[in-house]
Amino acid sequence: MKVTYVSAGGDETVIDLKGGVSIQEGAIQNCIDGIDADCGGGMSCATCHVFIDPNWVEKVGPPTQLEADMLSAVPGSTEASRLSCQIRMSPELDGLVVHMPEEQHGC
Amino acid sequence: MTAQAALNPRGEQPAHVPDELVIDFDIYNPPGLQDGFHEAWKALHAEGLGDILWTPCNGGHWLTARASVMSDVLSQYETFSSKVIIVPKTRGEEYGILPTHLSPPEHRPYRALLNTGLSPKRIRALTPAIHRIIHQLVEGVRLKGQCNFMEEVAVPFPTSIVMMILGLPIEDGPYLKTYADHIMRPDGTVSITEAYGKLKEYLKPYMDARKENPTDDMISGLVNGTIEGEPLSENDAYELCLEVVIAGLDTVVNFLSFIMYYLANNPEERKRLVEDPSLIPAAADEFVRRFGLVVVGRYVEHDTVFHGVEMKAGEMVINATFLPALDDRINPKPMDIDFDRSSVEHTTFGAGPHRCAGAPLARVEVIAALNAWLSRIPDFMVTPGTKPTFKAGTVGSMEDLHLSWDPATTTSMPIPE
Helix, strand or coil: CEEEEECCCCCEEEEECCECCEHHHHHHHCCCCCCCCCCCCCCCCCCCEEEECCCCHHHHCCCCHHHHHHHHCCCCCCCCEEEHHHCECCHHHCCEEEECCCCCCCC | CCHHHHHCCCCCCCCCCCHHHECCCCCCCCCCHHHCHHHHHHHHHCCCCCCEEEECHHHCEEEECCHHHHHHHHHCCCCEECCCCCCCHHHHHHHCCCCCCCCCCCHHHHHHHHHHHHCHHHHHHHHHHHHHHHHHHHHHHHCCCEEEHHHHHHCHHHHHHHHHHHCCCHHHHHHHHHHHHHHHCCCCCCCHHHHHHHHHHHHHHHHHHHHHCCCCCHHHHHHCCEECCEECCHHHHHHHHHHHHHHHCCHHHHHHHHHHHHHHHCHHHHHHHHHCHHHHHHHHHHHHHHCCCEEEEEEECCCEEECCEEECCCCEEEEECCCHHHCCCCCCCCCCCCCCCCECCCCCCCCHHHCCCCHHHHHHHHHHHHHHHHHHCCCCEECCCCCCEEECCCECEEECCEEECCHHHCCCCCCCC
8 A cells, every 4th residue: 555755845755555554664664754753653752743635634534632732742733743653554545645844843 | 379379369250340251361371372372362362252351360350352442451541551560460569660650641751761762763873783793693503503593593682782772781681681581471489679679780880880971872861861851860760771671681582483483384484585585574564463472461540431341440451462463353364474464453562652662673673683594594494303382471482492404505694794
């Protein structure tokens, strides 16, 4: 299943992910710059912040309460923000597009 | 009372626990363990059993058996805290190591200190050393034609990496591992308190030295770390170091053995990886799904009705984090290894705020080990006449895995720089 990572500068990288793998893992495992994932996927650092592409926001859905709390402390986060360690690949998300921020600030 | 019996006190079935949820299951010695660790735990998925079960063993506790209920336990930390994470509770109350017994928000700054030492950036910097160490270990056994895999490869490899990350002498790894084992898989001879004592005694001189003269190792990061601007207390710094020692010396060590046991017994699948090493990362992810080993407990903070089951404050819930991946409601034919699976859904590294901080490191270690071994020793089997022993506990383990091969079928190559 395909995911497109768009860097802050507009460069696109498309990779294949298996079901169950998180968008954050996909970036780290494929050496895509723009996602730091300092805590390795434990939702305890907020350095895997991405903006979900407008065409995919509804399908991906909103963050959980704990995730939203963390995102609210991340500079530059918007309604489209998600922590990519919390989004797992599935057939419904085949073709997903995510945009990476210029910098990962963490919280 | 024998040491063994003291380890498994039986609990009275409380009045609010319905008979149909009761199963006699000792997490430290489940029935059928020697036929296979995961196979033994799969008993919790037997036909007719509910998603949540109760066992009188180890003081009496709940068991989550299915993905949906387990992920709720691990993420609903206000109901299911990490105050006590080991059963029996009497042992668990001795255990509390930072940051495993905290919940958010207190948990977060301690976890942030661990994250720094184990981040993907740090792992990238360590990767050449990781490859060098595993290649050296494999080359060290290649021409012997046989090895005790655990002792000669599986233990020294991740142990050396953890010692490097912490900034400790690699040769002291086995000493630390002995005491980590007493904490994770007690045999009744050394109490948790004693084991902690030995480890603290060992670590203190290093921690003092790094406080004086910090380097870029993890111990320096921990002893000089701050929580909300305040320096970490000496005891808190010990506990974070202990956590890395315990977590790093036990998990990948055993995980590698399970993988190699499988590959020794499945020549067709092994051949696929030998002939096409680009499959190794996908194979590693499938192995992570299939061979998880960790069992974590949670403490019920207040009376609750959870998925229709009445639970009372103070009760313990045990979650075998490898079970959801082996749940056929999540992954079809879950006990089969299939490198081409379209989904590798798992909670091998847990879920929620305590999700394993070492997960990215573990993956890199497994991929490095498979590359190093299969490129040098492509053809091997379990030594005839030997059979590994399985052990159960907070981390499941395999001992006495002996492998044999014909040195003439091996390949020599330089050790990477």
